[in-house]
Amino acid sequence: MTHVVSFINLKGGVAKTTTLVQLAETLAFIRGKRVLVIDLDPQTNATIALIGETRWERVDEAGQTLAQLFLDKIHGTQVFELERAILHGVSNLNLIHIPDDVTLGPDVRYPRIDLLPSSIRLIEAQDRMNDIALRSHHTISPMDVIRQAVSGVFGRYDYVLIDCPPNLGYITQNGLEVSDFYLIPTIPDRLSTHGIPQIVKTISELRRMRRLSIRCLGALVTKYQVASSIHKRGLETLPDLLWRAFEQSGEPVAPLFDVRIPQANATAEAMDWTNSPANFKEKYGRSRSGSQQMFELPILLADEFMARLEAATALTS
Numbered sequence: 094m095t096h097v098v099s100f101i102n103l104k105g106g107v108a109k110t111t112t113l114v115q116l117a118e119t120l121a122f123i124r125g126k127r128v129l130v131i132d133l134d135p136q137t138n139a140t141i142a143l144i145g146e147t148r149w150e151r152v153d154e155a156g157q158t159l160a161q162l163f164l165d166k167i168h169g170t171q172v173f174e175l176e177r178a179i180l181h182g183v184s185n186l187n188l189i190h191i192p193d194d195v196t197l198g199p200d201v202r203y204p205r206i207d208l209l210p211s212s213i214r215l216i217e218a219q220d221r222m223n224d225i226a227l228r229s230h231h232t233i234s235p236m237d238v239i240r241q242a243v244s245g246v247f248g249r250y251d252y253v254l255i256d257c258p259p260n261l262g263y264i265t266q267n268g269l270e271v272s273d274f275y276l277i278p279t280i281p282d283r284l285s286t287h288g289i290p291q292i293v294k295t296i297s298e299l300r301r302m303r304r305l306s307i308r309c310l311g312a313l314v315t316k317y318q319v320a321s322s323i324h325k326r327g328l329e330t331l332p333d334l335l336w337r338a339f340e341q342s343g344e345p346v347a348p349l350f351d352v353r354i355p356q357a358n359a360t361a362e363a364m365d366w367t368n369s370p371a372n373f374k375e376k377y378g379r380s381r382s383g384s385q386q387m388f389e390l391p392i393l394l395a396d397e398f399m400a401r402l403e404a405a406t407a408l409t410s
């Protein structure tokens with residue numbers, strides 16, 4: 094079964110992309126899962142982290158990015174080709190030897206991450222999304238482009254992870270439309286958590302209006318600083334904030350993930366494609382965070398992510 098999850102927060106810089114890439118790599122290379130990353134952010138951070146600048150320039154020039162998909166719908170062109178645009182076996186960990194004891198599905202030879210890349214040209218598309226409805230004589234909704242053009246391939250993967258820009262505009266809504274769940278990464282401070290009630294309310298309304306099945310998988314604390322009194326206080330107030338946000342929207346209250354991602358240079362550095370790590374341990378750091386080695390954290394997070402998805406899916410089906 095495929096699980097489709099959007100990563101969203103209205104606040105920028107809360108580690109949505111870093112967490113998504115880390116999870117994608119852990120699910121693929123440590124847990125042997127098939128993962129598709131969909132980059133819906135014009136900043137293209139997930140794309141650059143997974144394929145580097147040079148390869149991105151080539152695919153952008155060839156018009157094989159999601160920006161082109163939206164621009165095709167706006168201009169009535171047909172440059173984007175889905176099967177060409179999907180980049181197979183991305184991530185600088187893909188070059189590394191896979192242990193024999195990783196179990197794979199019958200149709201894959203190696204665990205891998207595929208990517209539908211983004212482009213800065215998504216900004217151009219973002220401002221003209223209403224033109225999609227006009228050009229198609231209202232046969233295509235501006236929220237429905239990803240569903241129509243891309244969701245057909247989701248069945249090839251165990252997990253589809255969607256990186257959203259820090260807003261709730263049409264492009265983000267395209268991601269929410271095809272998602273079973275959304276995850277809210279947040280730094281435990283006032284500015285980062287401020288928009289959570291707005292996210293919950295908007296997605297709840299969208300779910301009703303568009304008859305979607307999307308639910309919140311939970312909130313995840315990122316860039317946590319143990320020594321910060323602000324973060325300590327933020328962590329204490331977060332369950333109550335979540336409870337109020339979901340109660341007000343008449344939604345089941347979503348949990349706070351047990352795993353917290355600490356603020357650590359190793360995590361930020363891991364996003365640099367040019368680093369060429371020798372293996373997963375090296376990529377995610379050999380330093381310690383409390384009693385744990387840094388590279389153990391993404392594994393704990395991936396396991397919690399998988400377990401919560403299984404439990405939440407069983408509950409809603």
Ligand SMILES: Nc1ncnc2c1ncn2[C@@H]1O[C@H](COP(=O)(O)OP(=O)(O)OP(=O)(O)O)[C@@H](O)[C@H]1O
Nearest residue numbers: 105106107108109110111259316355356357360361
């Ligand atoms: N655990 C961490 N420890 C230290 N730095 C981190 C950590 N996670 C992310 N960062 C850094 O914080 C910054 C923001 O991270 P990231 O780009 O993942 O956030 P984002 O929420 O996706 O931002 P945006 O809203 O702009 O898309 C980056 O410079 C990143 O390297």
Ligand SMILES: [Mg+2]
Nearest residue numbers: 109110134138
């Ligand atoms: Mg981002």
